[in-house]
Amino acid sequence: MSRGREQCTYSRGSSGSNSPGNSDSSDSEVVLRGGIANEGEVVRLGDTVRRPQRSWSPATHALLRHLEDVGFDGAPRFLGIDEQDREVLSYLPGTPVVAPYPDWALTDEALVSVAELLRAYHDAVSTFDPGLHDWAPAPPREFVGNVLCHNDLNLDNVIFRDGRAAALIDFDLAGPGSATWDVACAARLWAPLRSDVDIVDARRGHGLGRLRLFVDSYGLDEVDRARVVEGARLNYLWFCTLIRESAARGHAAFARYWRSVSGARVDRTVRWFDDNATELHAALRA
């Protein structure tokens, strides 16, 4: 495998040894929908995905190279930079979970597979040294430990195959954190952890049970389990701040999204965490 891939200019047809091949011979770009941060700017071109870079993308690319080096196939391969200065990643076959969420993605089996994939990712990244890189904005200090977190395990950042979570995508927010923080983030989004008023799908009424199932399936140890509830609450606030501040700095897609999230819903969610702290902790106790 070639080191320095990130310096190379990648153009159509320059598939290296890590390219998944050219089974799709399409020469036109197709916009991939799902996320918010890069809405309309993530495209598929043949067997590759092209995405805008961020100032800390070199760190993300080092992470993806590490995952490739240790043989973790639950993440895209980093293939280089194209002539438009976009990152070039391998296109992962399968089905992304994009809204409106299909029922198969909301089952307990699907939830368990996401937790197991997150655990496999943490195991794969445990030998990666994040030291020399600049990373995305860090989590609260008390949740920064020795795990290089994905940090954004929303439903639309998981690719499924045969009903199981097979790969994580969108490592833009990856950075130093802890298992508790990544589990809390993922459980918050997948359980989900918020008022039932704001759950419009089959997960309504099942949030606490799914929280427990996620944490058990990941295999979080006793000490870390006790911190998941606080982690989820702070994770919600962390995301709100990140989106609000990006919107204020002129990020158009985040501004649109933030306008669509009512202040009442944010208040309701924060209150929900406070009002249900006892139930949340109880759900995680044996």
Ligand SMILES: Nc1ncnc2c1ncn2[C@@H]1O[C@H](COP(=O)(O)OP(=O)(O)O)[C@@H](O)[C@H]1O
């Ligand atoms: N490597 C990939 N392989 C397959 N599909 C991808 C890949 N990267 C992104 N996608 C698709 O594009 C959508 C948006 O990509 P993403 O990078 O998550 O954008 P955003 O940064 O806006 O969240 C995803 O939900 C998924 O459907």
Ligand SMILES: [Mg+2]
């Ligand atoms: Mg995304």
